[in-house]
Amino acid sequence: MEHTVRYGIIGTGMMGHEHVRNLALLPGAEVVAYADPESSSRWWTRQLIGSEADEYADYRDLLKQASVDAIVISSPNHTHREVLEHVFDTDMHVLVEKPLCTTVDDARFVVERAEAHAGVVWVGMEYRYLAPIARLLEEVRAGSVGRLRMLAIREHRFPFLPKVGDWNRFARHTGGTFVEKCCHFFDLMRLITDSEPVRVFASAAQDVNHLDEEYAGEVPDILDNGYVVVDFESGARGLLDLCMFAEAGRNEQEIAATGDAGKVECFLPESTVVVGRRSPRSLEIEQLAVDAEIEAAGGHHGSTYVEHERFRAAIVGGSGPAVSASDGLRAVVMGAAAELSVTESRVVEIAELLV
Numbered sequence: 001m002e003h004t005v006r007y008g009i010i011g012t013g014m015m016g017h018e019h020v021r022n023l024a025l026l027p028g029a030e031v032v033a034y035a036d037p038e039s040s041s042r043w044w045t046r047q048l049i050g051s052e053a054d055e056y057a058d059y060r061d062l063l064k065q066a067s068v069d070a071i072v073i074s075s076p077n078h079t080h081r082e083v084l085e086h087v088f089d090t091d092m093h094v095l096v097e098k099p100l101c102t103t104v105d106d107a108r109f110v111v112e113r114a115e116a117h118a119g120v121v122w123v124g125m126e127y128r129y130l131a132p133i134a135r136l137l138e139e140v141r142a143g144s145v146g147r148l149r150m151l152a153i154r155e156h157r158f159p160f161l162p163k164v165g166d167w168n169r170f171a172r173h174t175g176g177t178f179v180e181k182c183c184h185f186f187d188l189m190r191l192i193t194d195s196e197p198v199r200v201f202a203s204a205a206q207d208v209n210h211l212d213e214e215y216a217g218e219v220p221d222i223l224d225n226g227y228v229v230v231d232f233e234s235g236a237r238g239l240l241d242l243c244m245f246a247e248a249g250r251n252e253q254e255i256a257a258t259g260d261a262g263k264v265e266c267f268l269p270e271s272t273v274v275v276g277r278r279s280p281r282s283l284e285i286e287q288l289a290v291d292a293e294i295e296a297a298g299g300h301h302g303s304t305y306v307e308h309e310r311f312r313a314a315i316v317g318g319s320g321p322a323v324s325a326s327d328g329l330r331a332v333v334m335g336a337a338a339e340l341s342v343t344e345s346r347v348v349e350i351a352e353l354l355v
């Protein structure tokens with residue numbers, strides 16, 4: 001019989017529920033407890049899981065009292081460090097949502113503690129597991145593009161959604177758009193180029209979104225469009241093209257990895273991958289499908305399910321995380337460098353932030 005891993009979810013808003021729905025489909029996984037200070041979030045969670053699971057208003061009580069093997073942290077970004085500090089006092093495994101933390105200092109602190117932690121510490125970068133992106137990575141690794149020189153990632157999407165307590169309206173709670181949202185893409189850039197960033201230049205602004213909103217007299221301060229150029233140690237360059245008032249388009253994410261021998265592109269949600277070779281010239285177009293039940297469980301085209309399959313396998317198999325705290329830190333550093341580049345209108349060397 002499959003060993004059942006018992007999960008506790010800390011923070012049961014939109015993403016917490018996506019974790020609950022995906023874990024419900026995963027063999028050998030059971031959500032047995034959850035914690036959220038907001039009664040309406042707990043009420044929705046109860047509708048989703050039923051009354052079997054233990055409910056807590058304070059996550060510290062869950063950590064002390066619930067019989068769980070693994071924690072999923074899906075509370076707001078600025079709470080991750082504090083929640084992790086308490087998890088590190090236990091020997092539980094933990095999957096913490098992206099971004100690891102909102103500041104480089106907090107993320108460094110977490111990396112130090114994670115290295116000494118008995119359980120698996122995994123950062124929720126599930127874009128790695130989106131089928132078209134995983135396929136693009138496979139092609140690059142197999143040498144289809146030759147020597148990778150350019151990696152362009154475009155996200156053109158809808159504005160930030162409303163959140164419980166409006167935490168995502170201010171950079172002090174999110175880390176800023178390039179940390180909060182774009183840590184996924186910086187993580188992908190490191191993964192696909194198989195190289196570390198050296199310097200970053202970003203041009204960005206808050207031009208359109210949330211300018212007519214006010215929270216306790218304060219207008220949100222989140223960037224809604226910009227370009228980020230990244231130089232990598234390998235000589236490859238990355239470009240992030242972000243626009244958050246661009247839902248009137250065909251795809252949300254488009255990635256192009258181009259080398260001296262060819263180009264691989266992927267498109268989401270279209271779920272297509274295009275592999276082009278220069279010599280002899282060829283073009284293959286592949287359409288990837290996701291299991292309908294898994295697709296329905298999460299808003300991330302099946303990637304949250306794959307993330308949980310792998311997290312669980314690491315727990316049961318005693319292996320390390322595929323996305324470590326150190327990976328989480330490096331994505332935060334790139335995002336923070338981009339934010340600093342915008343604020344100071346200059347090129348930022350990664351070494352300034354990661355000494």
Ligand SMILES: NC(=O)c1ccc[n+]([C@@H]2O[C@H](COP(=O)([O-])OP(=O)(O)OC[C@H]3O[C@@H](n4cnc5c(N)ncnc54)[C@H](O)[C@@H]3O)[C@@H](O)[C@H]2O)c1
Nearest residue numbers: 011012013014015036038041074075076077097098163164
């Ligand atoms: N991987 C992804 O693609 C992805 C997508 C969306 C959100 N996220 C991340 O998931 C996390 C949650 O985002 P969301 O969209 O679900 O936000 P949300 O506002 O919908 O939910 C957050 C929940 O956390 C609760 N909360 C607040 N403080 C808490 C605390 N101290 N302890 C426990 N719970 C607490 C809130 O009451 C709320 O119910 C964020 O870190 C976000 O960046 C990741």
